[in-house]
Amino acid sequence: MSLTSELVRLIRARRVGEDDLERAALFVVDTLACAVGARDTAPARAIAAVAPWGTGDIGRQAFHFGGLAHILELDDLHRTSVTHPGTVIIPAAAALAETGGADGRAFLTAVLHGYEACCRIGNAVGKAHYRVWHNTATCGPFGAAMAAAHLIGLDDERTVWALGNAGTQASGLWEFLAAGAMSKHLHTARAAESGVLAALLAREGFTGPASILEGEKGFFVGLCPDPDPEAVLADPAAPWQLALTSIKPWPCCRHTHPAIDAAIALHGRIAGRLIADVAIGTYRAGIDVCDRPKPREPYGAKFSLQHCVAAALADGKVVQASFEAEARERLADLRARTALALDEAVNAGYPGAWGAKVAVTLAGGERLEEVRAVCKGDPDYPLTREELSEKALDLFALGGVARAEAGRTIDAVYAMAKGAPVAQLFSQCFTGPAGRASAAAM
Known part of the structure; x- marks a missing residue:
């Protein structure tokens, strides 16, 4: 039996409890808020012009939502797979659930299934894969296809076909970072769309390779110098992978977050000195992606450990404004005095633990240090439902949605765990007045 076939069986054999559905609803709130908050950005306007929501094209709708969800760098992160599963799986499931009139429990179950497939495959790609490939883009199509398969009722054989054809579409290179280009948002958009298309094709009898992962010309051979295929099926009794996923409190690359957390603690200890x-x-991965001592635009600053730590040390917080021109100029001197290096102890824990060590030497010679193995938003230190809802309300406001309306949307998502219908909730978010205004501004 192929790895893909065994993965499908493993996922579908798992029990879904009430707490699992409620936790999945939290991640839907977070991902939807990230997308709505990005609606008036330049990449979102481009996506809306090319792939608007509401055309009846399910794949394009998944593309639209998936692209927007990744723009603000506030989307979720699964540590061991190094993926942002919500930006791919939730848009794919949302597009299909709304079109098919699914109830909330079926939708949230599909989300759980999608996270499981994406993250388990991501767990197996090895560290070297991430040096060139964006794991969310390469592993995401598998998750989107798995979620879609549940919603459209594919049997195991056709689900394997769907995963096979999702895997053959895997792509997404890190080269965009060198120029600060917008390609990262295309990665999540295409991953969501690819999974939907693979599942819809499988429903029509379009076959896909069962050995897409381990085959002689498959995913691991083609994209992974140091894969660990056994990780795909490892620890089948572990919590759902969604429960092992972090939610971001700060709007920047997750590799910067442990250092931000340490720097915020140091801000209080420095007390203005x-x-x-x-x-x-x-x-190592943090250095590969986030060694940017002189970021020249907001997106580059979001991928700069030097800038993020400087902002946290100086201001005691990191917010959207921390990356704009005024902040970049104000923090330039502190960035220049910030050195970045590989810490062997921290590196040994990655990717199981995303850690950081930040040490500050004060003008008088005193040295202060903070070390983090986890940070705010991780499963070990999660945001509360109230903190998550407040984050979502702020993001909806950024997207032009009144607080009362945003509150009703958030409540409607939470109600899905009790069986409330998906109805037109996502269409209301992407084609409502604020959404139309953003698209019209293009």
Whole structure:
């Protein structure tokens, strides 16, 4: 039996409890809010012009939602797979659930299934994959296809076909970072759409390779220098992978978050005293992606450990404004005195633990240090439902949605765990007055 076939059986054999559905609803709220909050950005306007929601094209609707959800860098993160599963799986499931009139429990179950497939395959790609490939883009199509398969009622054989054809569409390169290009949002958009198309094709009898993962010309051989295929099926009794996923409190690359958390703690200890220099110790992937001492635009600043730590040390917080021109200029001197290096102890824990060490030397010579193995928003230190709802309300406001209306939308998502219908909830978010205004501004 192929790995894909065994993965489908493993996922479908798992019990879905009430707490699982309620937790899935939290992630839907978070992902939807991230997308709505991004509606008036330049990448979102481009996506809306090319792939508007509401055309009846399910794949394009998944593309629309998936692209928007990744723009603000506030979307969720699964640590061991190094994926942002919500930006791919939830848009795919949302487009199909709304079109098919699914009830909330079926939709949320599909979300759980999608996270499981995406993250388990991501757990197996090995560390070297991430040096060139964006794991969310390569592993995401599998998750989107798995979620879609549940919603359209594919049997196991056709689900395997869907995953096979999702895998052959895997792509997404990190080269966009060199120029600060918008391609990262295309990664999540295409991953969501690819999974939907693969499932819909499978329903029509369009076959796909069962050995897409482990085959001689398959995913692991083609994209993964150091894969661990056994990780796909490892620990079948573990919690749902969704429960092992982090939710971001700060709007920047997740690799910066442990250092931000440490720096915020140091901000309180420094109490306004002058900083002579800063040393950040991190893991290899953090350096590969976030060593940017002189970011020239907001997106580059969001991928700069030096900038994020400088903002946290200086201001005690990191918000959207922390990446704009004024903040980049104000923090330039502190960034220049911030050194980034590989910390062997921190690196040894990655990707199971995304840690950081931040040390500050004050002008008088005193040295202060904070170390983090986890940070706010991780499963070990989660946001409360109230904190998540407040984050969502702020993002809806950023997207032009009144607080009362946003509150009703959030409540409607939470109600899905009790069986409330999906209805037109996502259409209301993407084609309502604020959404039309953003698209019209293009």
